[in-house]
Structure formats: structure tokens, C-alpha cells
Amino acid sequence: MEIKTHFDKLIGKSAQMQRLYNMISKVSRADSTVLITGESGTGKELVAQAIHKNSARAENPFIPLNCGAIPKDLLESELFGHEKGAFTGAINTRKGRFELADKGTILLDEIGELHPSLQVKLLRVLQEREFERVGGTRTVKVDIRILAATNKDLGVAAKNGNFREDLYYRLNVIPIHISPLRERKDDIPLLIEHFINRFIGKFPDSQDGKEGQRTLNILPEAIDLMLNYQWPGNVRELETLIERFVILDETGTITQEDLPPRFSDARQKAEFSGVLQYQMSPEGIDLQTHLDDIETSFIIQAMEISGGVKSKAAALLGLNRTTFLEKLKKKGLDAKLNESPIT
Structure with a gap:
């Protein structure tokens, strides 16, 4: 089987990433709703972008919306749009994200944060692909593909009454789970190289101002610490670490002393646990x-x-x-x- 190391903006060659690439290729050919799950920082939006880019809708809009970043009263207008005069400050009719995504794809990120009153309205969009703007009576029909993403277990939330069960089943037509970085450490060296190259191009050597002249070498002992770290922030944490290295580096070499203390602390805890933890x-x-x-x-x-x-x-x-x-x-x-x- 061919081992891919890149798929659009996704980076990795581990078995988990090979399965992910294969899944994206399959679901891109369909038009079904996809629920993308994974911890924060694993790249859920990148997976959604890859699905859109490899689909028949690729030439049309890809519209992402973070449901947890917008207050409930404003989120309804963001999703469905509003008519002129619908509320104080609505001086013009405005299209919402669903209309803007017509013929394309919408990503509803952090879907688990969606207010129950909006969950009911979203259910209708999923079923009928239609809605009314806030303050309006005219039904708006759209041709969209809906992708959703969350770092929560919506199945558990539905059983506990914190998320509509019927909406959960409508969203979970095709589930895609992204493994955390600690479970695919084979990808870490590849990701390090990718981020070094990206940020060196973005922040060229300040002495000559020319891109492509800089190099950054991370010594094996530092790499070893990074491989043994658990990466609670996942790929995003690794990305910001490499960005910091590139910006602050003055020698072209990163040693284990350049790593934040949490990396050494993590090794000590792992070694201590290795001594104490035995299975009876x-x-x-x-x-x-x-x-x-x-x-x-x-x-x-x-x-x-x-x-x-x-x-x-x-x-x-x-x-x-x-x-x-x-x-x-x-x-x-x-x-x-x-x-x-x-x-």
C-alpha cells in the first residue's frame, strides 16, 4: 500500500493518518453529513477543508463557523441571517452562513456548544435544507453539505440530555475520528520538518532578509524529549512551539535546554511511573x-x-x-x- 505523508494540508505517515486519508477520499465522493471528532488541536477543520476540496463542491464556498465562539443571540443571525428591522441594529437584510455556503460546504465547529433552541432549527436544515431568516417569513432553500466537528462525545451528551438525540443521529451519518498526537508519534518528526520549513519561509533571516537561507536543526536529545511528551495541545501545540523556536533562534540549533520545562518534567514523570506501575x-x-x-x-x-x-x-x-x-x-x-x- 502506498504510504502518503501529505493529504492537502494534513501531515503524517502513521497508520492512523493513512486510515484518515482513505476515509476522506471515500466521503468526499458522497454528499452525506460528516461528524468529525477529536481533541482540540488535532486538525478537525483541516479534515473538513480536505473533504470539501476533494468533493464536487470544491469550486464553491467553504464556510466555517465556530458555534462556541458566538453568543446564542448573535449565533442565530450568523447561521440563518436576518431581515431588516428584525432587531435593534438590523439596519439591512443580511444573509447568514447557510446562505453564504449555498452550493458549497458549511462546517459547524464545536457543534456540542449549540444552544438547544438552535439545535431544533438546525435539525430542520439537516432534514429539509430550508429555514427562515430571523424576523422573516419567507422560506429560504439552500443546497449545502453540512460538516460538524466537536471535541465532545455527543453520544454521551445525548444520553445525558445535554444534546438532542435526533440531531446527534442526523449529524453522525459518517463519523470520522482524528487520533491525538500522543497516539501517532511517528508523525512528530515529519510535522517538525514541515513547520520548520513553513516558519523559516515566513520569518527569513533578519540579517540578510532572504528567504531560504536559514536552517534550524533540533538535536536528537531534544527530539527524544519531544517524542516522549504527551502533547495535550496536539498538533497545534507542536506548531506554536516550532514557531517560537524559529522566531527566537540565534544559533540554528535547538537543544533540550531550549525546550520548556514541561518536557523534562514529563520524562521524569514517565520514568517514575515506569518504576511504580505494574499490572497485577x-x-x-x-x-x-x-x-x-x-x-x-x-x-x-x-x-x-x-x-x-x-x-x-x-x-x-x-x-x-x-x-x-x-x-x-x-x-x-x-x-x-x-x-x-x-x-
């Missing part, structure tokens, strides 16, 4: 064996860090040298370590 089977465990394994691991690490100097390794573990030597002998590590390059 229903049949139980041999606790002493597990404790012995942990102790052995720390002894070997201490010997590696100390370069094989046993007194220093003992100090690293908070043990006196005699106790440390006894543990080495008891575990049979003394002979093994003496054969290794660290002694």
Missing part, C-alpha cells in the same frame, strides 16, 4: 521477586552512571560500600559487571 494478575504476584527486579535495575544503573566505581555507585543509592558489595555478591552481579565495559 487476578492470580496475584510474587512481590519479593518484583522488588528484587527493581533493586537490581537501580544497582545496574548506578554502576553505569558511576563508570563502574563501586563506592560512587553505593553513594548514588544511599548505601554504604559494604552493604552495596554484599548486594552485588548476593545477586551475582559482581562477576557479571566485572566482565562488562563499565568496570
Whole structure:
């Protein structure tokens, strides 16, 4: 199977992204409603744009609207438009987003924030592709494809009575889920390269003012920290980090010291969790064996860090040298370590 690394503005070569590209190609050929889900910053609007761009409506408008960013009283007018005199300040008739998207595609982002009174009106648009402007009586018909996006679980919201169940089923004709960045870390190096190239072109070297002259190299140890980070802000967080690097960089090289403290903190927490988190089977465990394994691991690490100097390794573990030597002998590590390059 061909491995794609780009699909319109989407970047990634992981298995999750290959499935996403394939899904976009399929749904673009249809005209059905699509519900795009995923955490904030995963690129839901980019997926919607890709669906529109690869559809038969590509030459017509793509109109996005963030339902969570506009107050309810204003959102109704934004969606459906209003007639002159419909309310104070309505000095002219105005088309809403549904009319502006006629023959094209509308994206209703953060659909989970839509007020219940507007959910009823949206349901009619989904069913009939018609509505009335605020303050109007004339029915307006439109030919539009509706895409919706949310970072919420609308299925749970519908069961809890926080979202209309009938609207949820109308929106969820074709569901598309975007995996968070922490689940597709194979894409991180590719995204880093993409954002470096983009922002270097956007912010050329201030010394000569010429684009394409700058380079930015992120050292392996910094990349390693980035790969082990959980990226709660997803691709958007990575994008803003690279933008910061490009703007503030003076050396052309990014080290682990240039990363915000949260990256080192995340590694420490992961390492600590790796020591403490063990799965217990229903049949139980041999606790002493597990404790012995942990102790052995720390002894070997201490010997590696100390370069094989046993007194220093003992100090690293908070043990006196005699106790440390006894543990080495008891575990049979003394002979093994003496054969290794660290002694």
C-alpha cells in the first residue's frame, strides 16, 4: 500500500493518518453529513477543508463557523441571517452562513456548544435544507453539505440530555475520528520538518532578509524529549512551539535546554511511573521477586552512571560500600559487571 505523508494540508505517515486519508477520499465522493471528532488541536477543520476540496463542491464556498465562539443571540443571525428591522441594529437584510455556503460546504465547529433552541432549527436544515431568516417569513432553500466537528462525545451528551438525540443521529451519518498526537508519534518528526520549513519561509533571516537561507536543526536529545511528551495541545501545540523556536533562534540549533520545562518534567514523570506501575494478575504476584527486579535495575544503573566505581555507585543509592558489595555478591552481579565495559 502506498504510504502518503501529505493529504492537502494534513501531515503524517502513521497508520492512523493513512486510515484518515482513505476515509476522506471515500466521503468526499458522497454528499452525506460528516461528524468529525477529536481533541482540540488535532486538525478537525483541516479534515473538513480536505473533504470539501476533494468533493464536487470544491469550486464553491467553504464556510466555517465556530458555534462556541458566538453568543446564542448573535449565533442565530450568523447561521440563518436576518431581515431588516428584525432587531435593534438590523439596519439591512443580511444573509447568514447557510446562505453564504449555498452550493458549497458549511462546517459547524464545536457543534456540542449549540444552544438547544438552535439545535431544533438546525435539525430542520439537516432534514429539509430550508429555514427562515430571523424576523422573516419567507422560506429560504439552500443546497449545502453540512460538516460538524466537536471535541465532545455527543453520544454521551445525548444520553445525558445535554444534546438532542435526533440531531446527534442526523449529524453522525459518517463519523470520522482524528487520533491525538500522543497516539501517532511517528508523525512528530515529519510535522517538525514541515513547520520548520513553513516558519523559516515566513520569518527569513533578519540579517540578510532572504528567504531560504536559514536552517534550524533540533538535536536528537531534544527530539527524544519531544517524542516522549504527551502533547495535550496536539498538533497545534507542536506548531506554536516550532514557531517560537524559529522566531527566537540565534544559533540554528535547538537543544533540550531550549525546550520548556514541561518536557523534562514529563520524562521524569514517565520514568517514575515506569518504576511504580505494574499490572497485577487476578492470580496475584510474587512481590519479593518484583522488588528484587527493581533493586537490581537501580544497582545496574548506578554502576553505569558511576563508570563502574563501586563506592560512587553505593553513594548514588544511599548505601554504604559494604552493604552495596554484599548486594552485588548476593545477586551475582559482581562477576557479571566485572566482565562488562563499565568496570
